[in-house]
Amino acid sequence: MKLVFATHNRNKLKEINALLPDSITLLSLDDIDCLEDIPETADTIEGNALLKAQYVKKNYGYDCFADDTGLEVEALSGEPGVYSARYAGEEKDDEANIQKLLANLKDKQNRRAQFKTVIALSLNNNEELFTGICAGSILKEQRGTNGFGYDPVFKPEGEELSFAEMEMNKKAAISHRGKAFGKLISFLKE
Numbered sequence: 001m002k003l004v005f006a007t008h009n010r011n012k013l014k015e016i017n018a019l020l021p022d023s024i025t026l027l028s029l030d031d032i033d034c035l036e037d038i039p040e041t042a043d044t045i046e047g048n049a050l051l052k053a054q055y056v057k058k059n060y061g062y063d064c065f066a067d068d069t070g071l072e073v074e075a076l077s078g079e080p081g082v083y084s085a086r087y088a089g090e091e092k093d094d095e096a097n098i099q100k101l102l103a104n105l106k107d108k109q110n111r112r113a114q115f116k117t118v119i120a121l122s123l124n125n126n127e128e129l130f131t132g133i134c135a136g137s138i139l140k141e142q143r144g145t146n147g148f149g150y151d152p153v154f155k156p157e158g159e160e161l162s163f164a165e166m167e168m169n170k171k172a173a174i175s176h177r178g179k180a181f182g183k184l185i186s187f188l189k190e
Helices: 010-017 045-060 094-104 168-174 176-189
Strands: 002-005 025-028 064-073 112-123 126-138 154-156
Touching: 002 010, 010 025, 010 168, 010 176, 045 064, 045 112, 045 126, 064 176, 112 176, 126 176, 168 176
Parallel strands: 002 025, 002 064
Antiparallel strands: 064 112, 112 126, 126 154
């Protein structure tokens, strides 16, 4: 089965390809010559995932899944949430986003947070949503060089390492994205 993953992000593609069974051929937006940035104009993580999946299906005719992920920090009333990638500006600069987050948490004792991933699947003219959540906390400093985004400052509940200190297969087994994709893969196997 061929499915388009609505992303240009090579890190995400690599992470997801490690989770997929051999029976599914994963295509990226680059593989189908979709070079534009698909607008993420919804005010929820679910809404943005649906917008991207619908865009590919409508404009390119491929069955598609799209994800959107947000980091929700309790002491910041759920920020950065749907704006996680653009928290420090439209440039989507991971380092600037991390620095803004750490600055906003500087005087906060409560550092509880969760990553939330929602995957929207558009398959055979039906749509499904799959959600994965990973609870944890925000560290006071960056640790590790693996991963991307907020991984260097996020420590999952019950773990000693940040996401950026973990091997990819360990992170995939416990992460928000891994949980959501596990639900997607189970659905596709039915």
